[in-house]
Amino acid sequence: MKRLLTLTLCITAALKGFTQAPTAGQTYSFSVADCINYAFEHKDSVINAGLDVKSADYKVKETIGQGLPQINGSASFQDYLKVPTTLLPGEFFGAPAGTFIPVKFGVKYQSNLGVSATQLLFDPSYIVGLQGRKTYKELYNRAYTRSKIDAQVNVTKAYYQVLVSNEQIKLLDANIAQLKQQVDQTTAQNKQGFVEKIDVDRIAVQYNNLVTTRENTIRLLALNYQLLKFQIGMPIEYNLILKENLSDVNINGDVAETVTDTTFYRRRIEYGLTETNLQLSRYDLKRIKGQFLPTLSANASYANSYQNNSFGSLYSTSFPSSYIGLTLNVPIFSGFQRTNRVKQYAITVQKNENSLNGLKNALNLQASQAKIVYFNGLQSLNNQKRNQELAREVLRVSKIKYQQGVGSSIEVTQAQTSLEDADNKYVQSLYDALVSKVDLDRAYGKIQ
Incomplete structure (x- = not known):
């Protein structure tokens, strides 16, 4: 049994050393804010949205050029x-x-x-085009902001996933350490004839399962690091070190002030984008109406x-x-084409107005849902913390009873299983609470 345990520990140590070995390429040590800023500069979706802003600026200049002399x-x-x-x-x-x-x-x-x-x-159409150039640029600026918000949310969640995985490994290490001590004690007691061989085997099975769980978690941690690199636009072969830990995350910050804000929807980038689309559709309607007016140009040769x-x-x-x-x-008669075109654009304006009203209701519903999920997540997290402490205390008492001969090894095994289950639920509740806080901040327009 000792040889088996020693071999298992050697394999685990080797796997840990392999996983933590620095990868080829550059090394970065980032906080959450550092990751977000890196994503703003390297994430392809954000970069493309920034290029769209530049393209919109050139489009506006093209429109202005239509009113300059054409030679x-x-x-x-x-x-x-x-x-x-x-x-x-x-x-x-x-x-x-x-x-x-x-x-x-x-x-x-x-x-x-x-x-x-x-x-x-x-030319009325040209005049309307000049009037709408600011709104047109605003549309792409807001689309750029939305891509940055999406990147910030995804990066933050990926960062928290790595922190939670690290926390899970710490809990597994603590459980493995105390279970290894228990295995050694039970093995020694078995040699002295105080406990049966089945007690040693039962604890050894639990220990081996826990070591396997830790190895799987380490591999998932490596995958979570790669996911974080992907979200920030960093090459996978680069080495990334996280500066922050879970103690640096404030889950309860500014919640009371956030959920009492009734005009939050105006800060949502989705609402701003829909407003801009509505304004552009109104300019389009005005432009089409201008086609009923004459156009005048000077020419020379x-x-x-x-x-x-x-x-x-x-x-x-x-x-x-x-x-x-x-x-x-001078437009005289076009077979009612212009009239029907005006009616089509008027319908588009009505549809965009309806979409804006519907979006307001949807954002309110989303915020209410995010608030409930967040408070439920906090409650579950606090409950799992208490369950974790209780399970740890039950395990401690069960071990004492077993050592004093008034308990059984089955009770210890069950208590150990309960602690592992409590740790797993705590880790899941921790991640859910962190993610729900991010979703709450986004729902109330706090992420800009």
Whole structure:
């Protein structure tokens, strides 16, 4: 039995050393805030949302550019392999009436160089586009904020998962240490004839199961570290060390003030995004209505024409032309297309208004649910703490009774099982409470 226990401890120590060995790559020591800031700079979803903000800014500049002068240059060259022929009435040249004389007009080489410009003077759609450019940029800025909030929530939960797994390993280590002592004592008592072999085997089975549980938990801890690295956008091969522990986490902070806030939904990024979409749909409706109004633009052109039968002398003589003018486009009738388009956009506005009202109710419901889950989680955590202490006390008394000969090894085994179960439930309740606190803060708009 001693050889078996020694071999088990050696394997466990080797596995622990393998798991904690530093991985290749850089090493970081992060708090929760450090992980969140790292995710803001490296998480692909956050980076892409930031690129969308830049793209929206360029889109706004593109829209503004539609109201600036539009200048274009043009150049052309023609080599008439056969100069076009035109038929003229014969009587122009003294020929009989009804006859035609073929005449070639033009030269072999022709070229034109010109520049034209247009300037928008009045366009209701352009004016509305300028009015909505701030709202358009705000939409992508809020989408960027939402991606950062999502990253912050996911990173915090992943960080807490690692802390809870570490806590679970500490509890397992404590149980393994005291159970190892109990195995040694029971083995010694068996050699002295005070206890039966079955008592030693029963405790050894429990010990081996606990060692196996610890090994599995260590592997899960390594996986949780990888999940945290994934959430912050860190390469898996990098080594990450957590600076904080569970004692640094304040589960009860600012809860009373949070749950009494009745206007929290206005801080929710989802509400802001829906508001922005509603405002943009109103601008779209206004833009479509503007299509009933005329548009006015100014235009100008200057060109040089070159013609010659000799290519070498083509550009020796130019024939310039230029003009300036105004273009007025007045919509008269479009087969009721514009009217029906206005009605469609008006319906879109109504739908977005309904969505905003529905979202307000949904956010209130979500907050109420998060509050209940949080308080239930706290109560369960406190209850599991008490159960854990009671189970530890029951185990202590059972061991004393067994050592004094007034109890059985079965009672000790059952007490040990109860303590392990209490530890597992405590760890689960601890994680649930931490996660519910994060969900509560998000539900009430405290994560920005």
